[in-house]
Amino acid sequence: MARYVIFSMAIFLAFCMLSCIAQQQPCATYKFSNNKQFSSCSNLPVLSSSLHWNYHPSSNKVDVAFRHTGTGVNDRRWIAWAINPTSEGMIGSQAIVSFPRTDGRLAVYTSPITSYGTRLEQGNLSFPVLDLSATTQNNEMIIYASLELHGNISTVNHLWQVGPMSENTPMMHSVAPSSPNVKSMGSLDFLSGRITATRSSSSTMRNIHGILNTVSWGILMPIGAVIARYLKRFESADPLWFYLHVSCQLLAYILGGLAGFGSGIFLGARSHGIEHSSHKIIGIVLFCLATAQVFGGLARPDKDSKYRPFFNWFHFLAGCSTLILGIFNIYRGFDILHAAKFWRLAYSGVILTLLLATLLLEICTRWCMPVTKRSMSDTVDKNTSTVVAVAAMEV
The missing domain is CATH 2.60.40.1210 (Cellobiose dehydrogenase, cytochrome domain)
Structure with a gap:
């Protein structure tokens, strides 16, 4: 048995040596x-x-x-x-x-x-x-x-x-x-x-820049928007929906607006002669919109203020613009990085999942909930009418 093990090890070592020689042969000979x-x-x-x-x-x-x-x-x-x-x-x-x-x-x-x-x-x-x-x-x-x-x-x-x-x-x-x-x-x-x-350190920084912005602008921001639009319609989710919405958007702003935008500036400063103008301009616009959303949220008027409708419209329009531009710029980044097809498909799957969830929630809140509320209202009215009739008969 020992001889067999020694013989096998000798064959293995000889094979490794021959492999090394074969790899060196094109250069050395x-x-x-x-x-x-x-x-x-x-x-x-x-x-x-x-x-x-x-x-x-x-x-x-x-x-x-x-x-x-x-x-x-x-x-x-x-x-x-x-x-x-x-x-x-x-x-x-x-x-x-x-x-x-x-x-x-x-x-x-x-x-x-x-x-x-x-x-x-x-x-x-x-x-x-x-x-x-x-x-x-x-x-x-x-x-x-x-x-x-x-x-x-x-x-x-x-x-x-x-x-x-x-x-x-x-x-x-x-x-x-x-x-x-x-x-x-x-x-x-x-x-x-x-x-x-x-x-290359620049290559590593480009990957980090892409990951930060994809997670922030492309995933967390849409999730925060879905939470704000649909969960607040459920009375049981108040005020939980607000804290979830703020947490998502602030985390997205820190990752994309600060870290992602900062890494983009760093890459631009190091990449002399390489210009991706549209990607750069959209990134600046996104950072400005997100910053305005953050400070606007801190200074938002009270619900009974006459300026509250103007704030609501600004918040809605800026939010929609941020979502659209953010997703577009992520795909633009995939093109710049020549990312593998797998990553593009994976992100597309995330976006389609979010769109499907949005559609289902839209149907639920626009159609199912009003019907349910109407049915409950009819039931309450019928019960009230019955009680009134019984009371009248007793009198």
């Missing part, structure tokens, strides 16, 4: 057509890319070759590899770009990234770049370069990207949360060869 050789390499986790390099610690110089596979004959796209000396994100990165021109020639140049709306314009980097070239072979593109890094450092933040072309102009790559383009960054140690993947 690759032969460059120009006979260049690199002592270190790594298969990058996304975008079908790999990086090869020779690091010279004495001069802090590194020779790199960035490879991207899977480019067909008619598949025109740009590729880029970059080092960011100041942060982990895209802004501030120093990129090397290459793409096939419409005339068949291969463009290769350096491009400093200063905004999210960049078209990868050519420019000088913050460190010298020598022996810059690019080639295409066997359905892959390769960028070669020698970098002279500042300071005695071996670990850098690096990024790599692939995107579409329009004539001879690189276009913006996908920014969907599920896209590999938002996961193509990490830290790289030229000395040890260790690569650590990181996730």
